[in-house]
Every structure is written in structure tokens, then in C-alpha cells.
Amino acid sequence: MSFLQVRNIHHTYFTKDTATTALSDISLTVEEGEFVSFLGPSGCGKTTLLSIIANLIKPTEGTVLLENKPVSTLKNDIGYMLQQDYLFPWKTIEENILLGLKLSKQLNEKTKTNTLNLLKQMGLNGGIEKQLPKQLSGGMRQRVALVRTLATEPKLLMLDEPFSALDYQTKLKLEDLVSNTLKAFGKTAILVTHDIGEAIAMSDRVFLLSPRPGRIYKTFEIPKELKRLSPFHARNHEAFQGIFQTIWKELESLEQTTEKSRTPS
Numbered sequence: 001m002s003f004l005q006v007r008n009i010h011h012t013y014f015t016k017d018t019a020t021t022a023l024s025d026i027s028l029t030v031e032e033g034e035f036v037s038f039l040g041p042s043g044c045g046k047t048t049l050l051s052i053i054a055n056l057i058k059p060t061e062g063t064v065l066l067e068n069k070p071v072s073t074l075k076n077d078i079g080y081m082l083q084q085d086y087l088f089p090w091k092t093i094e095e096n097i098l099l100g101l102k103l104s105k106q107l108n109e110k111t112k113t114n115t116l117n118l119l120k121q122m123g124l125n126g127g128i129e130k131q132l133p134k135q136l137s138g139g140m141r142q143r144v145a146l147v148r149t150l151a152t153e154p155k156l157l158m159l160d161e162p163f164s165a166l167d168y169q170t171k172l173k174l175e176d177l178v179s180n181t182l183k184a185f186g187k188t189a190i191l192v193t194h195d196i197g198e199a200i201a202m203s204d205r206v207f208l209l210s211p212r213p214g215r216i217y218k219t220f221e222i223p224k225e226l227k228r229l230s231p232f233h234a235r236n237h238e239a240f241q242g243i244f245q246t247i248w249k250e251l252e253s254l255e256q257t258t259e260k261s262r263t264p265s
Ligand SMILES: Nc1ncnc2c1ncn2[C@@H]1O[C@H](COP(=O)(O)OP(=O)(O)OP(=O)(O)O)[C@@H](O)[C@H]1O
Pocket: 013, 014, 020, 021, 022, 040, 041, 042, 043, 044, 045, 046, 047, 048, 049
């Protein structure tokens, strides 16, 4: 049995006057330790799908199982890294990274030491733990957010455009750091991104979603010579351009279809 099973998900958002079907007939599986990405035109339902898998939204139809258990019955098994770091501005870095452990009653000397060590492994040492978030750069804050997420040892990590607010150089460095860290911990992760290069460089598989309603249009297996490399080196490998062009063309054809369906006849 696969680690994560997403079965026949349909989702419609209802308001007083409208019904928007965001997702239709989504089924997929993810293996333990795998890194997959959801890529697709704006509004194709990537965030909705991520929220359903994380049990933040209940789907209109379908089920999500993590290690064969419905996600609605799980606690603390899923961690997040989002575009904004959501660090509490009035709490120190140490208080921020220990908060999840405290709330889930897992805070003890051992988990505290492990978490502070992880902060150092992320290159954040020299007394940073006593500082406030505003004293840190955007890239440093995202590293803190990753430590906070990993502190409670979630089984599955959800990454919703975690690098999109960063400058290009910081983003490339963080892609490597996140990828290496998740590999070292053997974590399973799902990334939502608009960036084809990022999806290829970080993933084992890429799910391309088509819009209105969102469906899985195609799945791309990343060539094994790229999977072996860190994201930075993968971007510079000759196999990268080939798969980039293939996905680019597919995404472009999807975007053209979307534009046409928006043009009034
Ligand atoms: N709370 C909501 N109520 C009504 N419709 C919604 C709601 N949230 C999302 N939608 C609609 O559902 C569809 C999918 O939205 P979603 O945010 O999941 O897409 P996305 O692929 O993540 O978009 P983007 O790439 O722009 O972030 C869109 O048509 C959106 O307008």
C-alpha cells in the first residue's frame, strides 16, 4: 500500500449564488520518502488539493489516506511551509521553533536540544535563537520556518510556494537546503509551485494539473540522473533542458486552452 493515497477527489466551493468546481476526479499515490510537485496554471486547484490532503478542507467527495488511515483522524502528522513564514513577531526565534512542540506537549530537554541543533545545521547560529524574526532576512526566516516545521517530526510535509517571495539567489540556496534536509530525514513532501524549473529540480515526480475543474492532466517522472543531484546541480545538468521544454509546452497548451475558454464568443 502506498504511503499517501488520494482517491477520487472532487471538490466544489459553494457560495450563496455560485458553485465553483475546483477539482474533479483526482486520484494519485505518493510513496514514503518521495518528493512530488503540483504544477499548473493559476486557479487550477493546486492549493485546494494541498488543503484537502492536509485535512484543512473536507472534499465534496473522495478520501485521503496516510499510512492507510483517513487524514481526518490524524494529529500532528502533517507539517507546512508556506510562502509567508508566519513566525510570531513578538516571540524570539527559539520560542517560535519550540512552539509546535509545546502545543503538542512534546517539549522536553531532548526535543529542545534536537530542535536547537537543527537550527545550527541550517546555518543559523551565533545567538540567532535569542533574536526576533524582524532582525532576520527573508531567507533566514524561511529557514527558521523549516526548523519549526521539522521540530514536531511530521510524516508528510506540505510546501506551498515556500520560495516564491525570495530573491532568485536565496531561492536557489534554500531549494538545496530544503531538499538536502528532507532527503537526510527521509521525509515525504508535496510542493505546490508555479516554477517549472523548481518542480523539476526538487521532485521525483511532477503532477501537471489542468484547470476548470482541476484534473491531473499528465504525470512526469523526473530522469534518474537529475534525481540524484541537488536542485542547483540538477538545473545545470544537460537532461534538465529536455524535460523543462516538454513540461513548458504542455503547460503553455493548457494556458492557451484556458485563455480561449475565457474569451467571449
Ligand atoms: N474559498 C473559495 N470559495 C470559492 N471559490 C474558491 C475558493 N478558493 C478557491 N476557489 C476557486 O477554486 C479554484 C481553484 O483555486 P486554488 O486556489 O486551489 O487554485 P491554485 O491552482 O492554487 O491557484 P494559484 O496558482 O493562483 O494559487 C479557483 O477557480 C478559485 O477561484
